Structure formats: structure tokens, C-alpha cells
Amino acid sequence: xxxxxxxxxxxxxxxxxxxxxxCAQDMNHNSMYWYRQDPGMGLRLIYYSASEGTTDKGxxxxxxxxSRLNKREFSLRLESAAPSQTSVYFxxxxxxxxxGVKNIQYFGAGTRxxxx
Amino acid sequence: DAKTTQPNxxxxxxxxxVHLPCNHSTISGTDYIHWYRQLPxxxxxxxIHGLTSNVNNRMASLAIAxxxxxxxxxxxxxxxxxxxxxYCILNTNAGKSTFGDGTTLxxxx
Numbered sequence: 704x705x706x707x708x709x710x711x712x713x714x715x716x717x718x719x720x721x722x723x724x725x726c727a728q729d730m731n732h733n734s735m736y737w738y739r740q741d742p743g744m745g746l747r748l749i750y751y752s753a754s755e756g757t758t759d760k761g762x763x764x765x766x767x768x769x770s771r772l773n774k775r776e777f778s779l780r781l782e783s784a785a786p787s788q789t790s791v792y793f794x795x796x797x798x799x800x801x802x803g804v805k806n807i808q809y810f811g812a813g814t815r816x817x818x819x
Numbered sequence: 820d821a822k823t824t825q826p827n828x829x830x831x832x833x834x835x836x837v838h839l840p841c842n843h844s845t846i847s848g849t850d851y852i853h854w855y856r857q858l859p860x861x862x863x864x865x866x867i868h869g870l871t872s873n874v875n876n877r878m879a880s881l882a883i884a885x886x887x888x889x890x891x892x893x894x895x896x897x898x899x900x901x902x903x904x905x906y907c908i909l910n911t912n913a914g915k916s917t918f919g920d921g922t923t924l925x926x927x928x
Contacts, residue, residue: 745920810862
């Protein structure tokens with residue numbers, strides 16, 4: 704039971720380089736999320752997708768783009784990486800229970816990104 | 820978005836109960852209270868959630884105030900493996916949840 708899978712686990716970029724962080728879930732969840740966590744801080748929401756084909760900005764969307772490719776996959780792209788984007792990135796997904804209440808979030812193991 | 824307030828850090832002795840408080844004075848009627856914890860170098864994991872009534876599961880108990888403006892996560896017997904950052908969030912059906920910085924729990928042997 705894989706749950707939420709993120710790739711890569713580690714990445715080092717130079718300022719100005721681009722890259723895409725991949726996330727896939729196998730729990731048939733509608734909602735998916737991207738968070739960043741800076742050292743010693745809590746999680747901040749970057750983007751959110753309520754369902755396939757929809758995305759919405761979170762607290763800190765600047766410098767990022769997302770694609771909800773299908774129900775399983777939600778990718779995060781850095782077009783021109785900056786040192787301020789050095790962080791740990793977590794992907795999460797959640798479904799709804801039988802009453803339609805949004806359910807708990809399941810998190811991936813994270814991607815540790817350093818931008819030099 | 821409705822926010823929560825938690826103490827930055829708390830300490831406990833091993834095998835003693837721990838009560839982790841959370842204030843959420845702007846909670847709305849349909850918001851569920853969720854607790855997650857994050858062990859070092861891992862992603863957050865779900866602990867427990869509730870709406871109005873107190874809840875128990877194998878990991879912890881959740882006590883919710885009658886006015887729902889605060890809640891307390893109770894670890895009945897803290898172990899060294901419970902040392903983590905604990906997050907209290909409001910789970911809204913609008914989709915966005917704000918995590919905040921959480922409470923860092925230190926468990927002393």
C-alpha cells in the first residue's frame with residue numbers, strides 16, 4: 704500500500720534552473736495539496752487541487768506552478784529556482800467520508816530541495 | 820481561513836500523561852478539529868479528529884470544549900517515540916487548512 708509517493712527525495716539546483724516535483728497517490732482521493740516546510744517552521748500551503756482539473760492558490764504560491772494531470776497525480780513546478788525556495792516539500796491527499804465530510808490528509812515522505 | 824493557536828513547546832516525562840492545548844476561537848459550526856504529528860525527518864501523520872464530542876483512538880484522546888473554541892490532545896502515557904511536533908488544524912470543507920507552527924513535544928526519560 705504505497706499511499707502518497709513523491710519523487711525525487713533529494714534535489715540540488717542552481718539559481719535559475721527549473722524542475723518539477725512529482726506526486727502520485729493510489730487512494731482514489733479527490734483532493735491533493737503541496738506544502739513547503741522551512742527549517743524549524745510549520746507547513747505552508749502552496750497550492751491545492753479539490754479535484755481533477757481544478758487548482759487553487761494557497762498561502763505561498765508565488766514562484767510555483769502546478770498541474771493536476773489526472774486524479775492520481777499532482778505536480779509542482781519551479782520555473783526559475785531561487786535560494787528562497789530551499790525547503791522541504793510535502794505532497795498530501797485527502798478524500799471524503801460517506802457523509803461528504805473532507806477526510807484526513809495523507810502525506811508523502813517529502814522532497815528536500817536546495818537551491819544554490 | 821480559521822486559525823489555531825498552540826504553545827511553541829512542551830515537555831513531559833516518559834510514561835506520564837501529556838495534555839497539548841489548542842485554541843480555535845474562530846471555528847465555524849462545520850469545521851472539524853484535526854490533529855497531526857510530525858516525527859523528525861518525516862511527513863506529518865494523522866492522529867485524531869473530532870467535531871463536538873470527545874474522541875478516543877489507539878494513539879490518543881481528543882477533548883473538545885463545549886463551546887468548541889478550544890481542544891486538548893491527550894497522550895495517556897508519553898513514550899520517547901511520541902517526541903514530535905503536534906499540529907492542531909481546522910479541517911474545513913472549503914478545502915484549505917492552515918497548519919501553523921505546531922507544538923514541539925519533548926519527552927524526557
